[in-house]
Amino acid sequence: MIVAGGPSLVRAALTRVIDASDTLRVAGAAARTEDLENLLAAGVDADVVLLDRCIHSGRPGGFTALITEVCAAARAVVFGAPSAQEVDAQVRAGATGVLGADVSASQLVAALETVCRGGLVVALGTAPAVHKAQPRVTPELTRDLSAREREILTTLSSGQDSASIARDLGLSALTVKTHITHMLSKLGIRRRGHLIAFAYESGLIVPGVTPTSSLATRLHAAS
Structure with a gap:
C-alpha cells in the first residue's frame, strides 16, 4: 500500500x-x-x-x-x-x-x-448526511430492477462479495451471481464496478443516508 x-x-x-x-x-x-x-x-x-x-x-x-x-x-x-x-x-x-x-x-x-x-x-465518519443530489442517471432505469435486484445491488455497493451477500440474504451464491448478471444486462453495463457507480449516480445509494449491510454495521461497531 x-x-x-x-x-x-x-x-x-x-x-x-x-x-x-x-x-x-x-x-x-x-x-x-x-x-x-x-x-x-x-x-x-x-x-x-x-x-x-x-x-x-x-x-x-x-x-x-x-x-x-x-x-x-x-x-x-x-x-x-x-x-x-x-x-x-x-x-x-x-x-x-x-x-x-x-x-x-x-x-x-x-x-x-x-x-x-x-x-x-x-x-464519512461523523460527517453530516446530505440530502440526495439530483441524479445524472435516468431514475426510470432503476424501475427495471426487481426488489431483490435492488436489495442485492445495495448490498454489493457496501463492499460485500457474492458469497457474503448470499449468506446474508439466505440465497445461493449462484442465485446472487445470476441476479448480478441480469442487472448488468438490463442496464447495459459491463463491469461490477460500473454497476456500483450506477447505484450512486441513480440515487439508489445515498452516502450517509442509505442503510447498508454488514460492512456498515462493522464500521459503526468499530468506531
Missing part, C-alpha cells in the same frame, strides 16, 4: 495505523503527485493507494483525473473527503473507497481490508 499526500504528520499517523494491523502494510509514502508517480513507475508492490484529498494535482481535471490515473496501476482510496457531495465524482473516477478525515483507526483498517478484497467502501 502507498500513502500519498497530506501533511507529513498525517501520513506518518496513517502509516502507523496501517502497519499495526494484522493484514496491511505500507510499502511507500509520497508527499506530492510527482513522488507518487515515481513510486508507481518504479513498480512498488502496492495494490492500494490511500490518496489524501489535499494532495495537489496540477493536471487537467484536477483530483478526479489523478484518481483515474492512479487506478490504472492500483486501487484508489480517497482519504479526507470533506462531504458526501464529492463521493459520486470520485467513485465515477474509479475510487473504490472514499473516507472522511474523521474516520477512526478501526474504521480505516476495516475499509482498507474491504477494498483489498475487491469491495467498495464509503465511510
Whole structure:
C-alpha cells in the first residue's frame, strides 16, 4: 500500500495505523503527485493507494483525473473527503473507497481490508448526511430492477462479495451471481464496478443516508 499526500504528520499517523494491523502494510509514502508517480513507475508492490484529498494535482481535471490515473496501476482510496457531495465524482473516477478525515483507526483498517478484497467502501465518519443530489442517471432505469435486484445491488455497493451477500440474504451464491448478471444486462453495463457507480449516480445509494449491510454495521461497531 502507498500513502500519498497530506501533511507529513498525517501520513506518518496513517502509516502507523496501517502497519499495526494484522493484514496491511505500507510499502511507500509520497508527499506530492510527482513522488507518487515515481513510486508507481518504479513498480512498488502496492495494490492500494490511500490518496489524501489535499494532495495537489496540477493536471487537467484536477483530483478526479489523478484518481483515474492512479487506478490504472492500483486501487484508489480517497482519504479526507470533506462531504458526501464529492463521493459520486470520485467513485465515477474509479475510487473504490472514499473516507472522511474523521474516520477512526478501526474504521480505516476495516475499509482498507474491504477494498483489498475487491469491495467498495464509503465511510464519512461523523460527517453530516446530505440530502440526495439530483441524479445524472435516468431514475426510470432503476424501475427495471426487481426488489431483490435492488436489495442485492445495495448490498454489493457496501463492499460485500457474492458469497457474503448470499449468506446474508439466505440465497445461493449462484442465485446472487445470476441476479448480478441480469442487472448488468438490463442496464447495459459491463463491469461490477460500473454497476456500483450506477447505484450512486441513480440515487439508489445515498452516502450517509442509505442503510447498508454488514460492512456498515462493522464500521459503526468499530468506531
